[in-house]
Amino acid sequence: MSKKRHEPHEEHADESWLLPYSDLMTLLLALFIVLYAASSANTSKFEELSKAFKSALNSGIGILDAGGVTEDNQLKRRTDDTQDRLDNGRKSKTREALKQEEQQNLEKLKQDLDKYIQKNGLSTQLETQLNQSQLLITIRDNALFASGSATVKTESQKLAVAIGNMLQQYPDYEILVTGHTDNQPINTYEFPSNWELSSKRAINFMKILLQNEAFDPKRFSAIGYGEFRPLESNDTEAGRAVNRRVEVSILRNYVEPAEGGQELALNAIAGEGHAAN
Known part of the structure; x- marks a missing residue:
């Protein structure tokens, strides 16, 4: 009786290596996520991912499990909001103090x-x-x-000097000098119109102010408005006399913006606002 020939059993390959391999892949994935976050300019996101990564390594919580991270974020946001409110409060108090000081000045x-x-x-x-x-x-x-002239009278120059001496105590303000005429036409070689006359008067008065070396010329400007910014009607001699003038504006540094933009500041530059005293 012949013996049966038994074929040798094929041995199954050992698959135990798959477990450390999958762990390694998970760690590499986490590492790449952290590296990607580190390359971003958003520091707060990097810190969040760093906390999540540490949590995954230490306690086994998944990288995408956002429970603890969300709680930390909420706490951080509350802290940041509180700090922002405190900072804004300090700035507001500082601005109010500066406005009050400016008013007093x-x-x-x-x-x-x-x-x-x-x-x-x-x-x-x-x-x-x-x-x-x-x-x-x-x-x-x-x-x-003098009538039709832009030269400051010799006896009146001391007035400009006196005004400059008082202004020099407050050198941090913008100074705007504006010239105004009545509507009587002028047509001379030096002044073809009231534009030139009002502008030259403003400039000449400003130059006398700037003889005071305490002033920074960058803070000064001069504008001529001709007859186009009257205070009174030009129909009477009294009204025309009021309209012929030079105005020196010391502009506030702290002006609350009006609706629609810097209306108050524009009014100051335009020479408006005569009603308030």
């Missing part, structure tokens, strides 16, 4: 100017107005110029 300057006007009997030639955008000094043209 401009009120003191107005008092000094008014005392000078009263002492020298200039109440019919000068006046001051303090409003929400500026401290405005208005000087009638007959106090400074």
